[in-house]
Amino acid sequence: MEMKVKKKQLLRFMTYLGVIVITIIWLIPIVSAVFISFKTEREIMYGGVWAIPKTLHLESYTQVWSEVQQYFINSIIITVPAAIFSVLIACLGAYALARKQFKGNGLILIFFLSGMMIPYYVLIVPVFRLMRSMGLHNTYLAQILTNISFGMPICIFMLRNFFATIPFELEDAARVDGCSELGILLKIVIPLAMPAVVTLMGFQFIWIWNSLIWGLALTSGKSAQPIMVGILRLKGAHAIAWNLQCAGALISIILPLCVFLILQKSLFRALAMASGVKG
């Protein structure tokens, strides 16, 4: 009996140890990046990485910010409209697919969903050509449109599943009152699904902000390049400065990380509902 208790205690101890070790490994990258970003060149070269910076040198941040400012603003200009509009446009389609039974409903849904499976980079050449031929090379609009288009599948999928959970009685009541279809969407369905809609917009924001491929393929000058492309240019700089590189990476993740942390609870709730798992 004693052995069993001891065994259980040992197992419990090992479990805790294992989790703690993995947790430390998981924390190291961010912690190390933060440390490095606050050091100077010399401290990194001669002091090693483990040393906690005695003074917080903010030079790397000021230097990086002055270079990266333009890219940061570009990212905002591209990501915010793209996130908002991709969700709004998808609402229209999801409403029809979720709440109306018609011939072709399933087919159209599959048509949208299959877009999720495509690795985006296979389309860089044709999208590049398309944007160039429309005269939209190196513009914000090209990237906004592309991100909206490629965001359709996931937005329609999530919204459709969410809209389907709203009881039909409300709809019928509104229709009796003389409400139009669009009115039902705007006044009933979306308000009720608001948490999911907002969460999805946040999710789109994170996804689009963090993506690299369209900024890379569709732009060539600083004027319209998003931040993920911008920090790569830092990396290639002649004087490879680890502190600049880390500061740049941290600056680029601040916004989406905040959005993610705020929304992550509702995100998982929405995900659970959307994939049909009750809870």
Add this chain to the structure above:
Amino acid sequence: MQRTRLIKVLPFLLLPLLVYVAIEVFTIVDMFHLSFQEWKSGVFHYIGLSWYKEIFQDRYVRIATLNTVKWTSISVVWAIIVPFGIALLLNQGLKGENFFKAVFIIPQGIAYTAAGLMWATIYSPDVGILNITLKKLGLGNFARPWLGDPNVAIYCLIFVKIWIRTGFYMMVYLTGLQALPKEVLDAARVDGANAWHRLFHMIIPMMKMIFVIVITLDFIESFKTFDIVFATTRGGPGASTEVLGTRIYKAAFQHWELGYSCAIATVLFLTTMVITAVYLHILMKGKKY
């Protein structure tokens, strides 16, 4: 649910379809079209199936495909074991559960590109935390130029991706675990079923759908690999970290063989479509839409 005719819902579907088709779908057709052409002196010329013949002789496309498969397999195998294990542990109500959850979930909000840069710092042979720690612990023999060693570079990059995604899958498993009917499990425990039995014969089968979802998501995610490699090794020492994404990109924007890039892309696209079709078929069997 209201029964209606397609024509009546069209106004709602028009805009999403337009946006979707105008770019994502139209370009697929264009990609296919361009794969039979060569770009010379700013103009496209038809060259039939030449590019496709070259694909099968191209050593680096082969390596990239193998690497992509390698990446996907390792990633998926990890995704069904480790995050699940962590979710199981966290589900037992350890102290500080929220803290652990936060630690694993935070990387998910970090872009692959930025993570690549941060990890490049860690993997650096002189200044990187990994080698310095190994040397301090007396394990200097293990220290190596991680991203410069063709034998390990790709695994280093795969771990970056794992670092980012594990938290997400963990949360998915956790949600699933918490949705399991507790009474059934308690009844089994009372009946004398030990932990392993409960795990393998009850919990896992009940979570089957979740595992399918995780595998699907991870599979798609792994094929989309591009950002991490591009931000760090760009194909790595030799061709050891080349993946299909980097190969297609290089063929297009570095070698300026736009047609060839489209050809590789077409083959990959068709393969993905076949896999999707098979997968959806299996999934749809027994589900009413």
Add this chain to the structure above:
Amino acid sequence: MLRKMLVMLLTVTLVLTSGMFLTAGATDKGQLDVLTYWTGADELAIREAIGVYETAHPKVKVNFESLAAPEYKLTFAREIMTEPRDLYSAWNGTFTMEWAAKGALQNLTTFWAGAGLDDVVYKDFKEEGWAKCPGPDGKVKIYWVPHVLQVRSTFYHKELFDSLGLGVPTTWDEYTNILRTLKANGILPIVVGTMGEAYGMQPLIGHLIVGHCGIDFAKKLSQGKESYRDSRVEAAFREFKDFLDVGYLNSDMCATRFDEALRKFGRGEAGMWWRATWGSSSLVGEFGWVDGVNYATFTPPPRFPNIPVPDLGYADGWVIPEGSEDPELAAVFIKTMVSADAQRAHSVIRGHGVTINKHIMPSEYVAANAPSKADQLRHYRESSIYLTLIDQFTPKFVDDYTIIISELVTGVIDVPEAINRLEAARRADY
């Protein structure tokens, strides 16, 4: 709720439309948009030269952007065919040849004559592969103007060498003796940084190939006209592999970026750094090293005394895109850049590369302040510079070459397989 959404939509639409106007990016007269690949300490060098221009032309605003070489090439490739700037830096050789053949660059023959560059610039630069290359119609014209010459040089840690009693080698035996001595004293003989590119490994390989095969064969080899299966080429690669195996080069070179390697040298962690003359600007600028005191340069001796190895180099220069909005302004800028004042400010004072202006004599200023630079200048005046081998590769071959050599360097493949694959790639890419 609905009102809130409408307001949100309105604001977003406003942002969108204003964003579109923000990218209209009109270049007004009196502004020169320039893109170069001079970053870090080199950027300071070129800014000095630009300063000369700006003083002479106060009304023109020089909109100058600088990217590291790999990013530069990608950006250049995308801009040049769509919306080019007014002026670009360009390496001679493959880079310029590729774009001239595509019709992306302006023919500068008239400019060269009109600006009287024959009287200013060393005549070697008018050779094919330098300023001249075939245009879209196949006819050879001038498409590039030189700015600074980069000579393949070995930088060595003079203080270290002095303490070990080592001097500048004149024979290959002396050179290998230096390598042996450094290694025996626990010092890395040559530090190389070649992450993501082949240029780092190329100086040694190129030197050995020319040393075994002679410059004419080596030239043809890099232009795709000779076979890699030649026994002398194989001998050269075998010697390179021996250097690797014995440990004369750092084994982590594929994880080290080219500028990291230079900084390792600057920190005193290696005996030599073998790349090109631009290194001096970083050593001087970042480490405060003095030419002739902390470091100096030499050209490694020929492999065999009967096969001469000329200086190999390449040059940084300027090209004007076909779609440039203000080619006349760009041309005036170039003319200033090759003038003695700008050249002195940049390549002589800043220590970056070797001046291309034949009116700047080695004895003037340079000999007193930079003795090894004086040597380079003198060397150059006495013997011609041949284009480095890698700068004659096609872009696709550069990529394939990089992959194959890095596999050789990291031990994935051995010399026979490397040679077979190089030969196969040569046949496919040329």
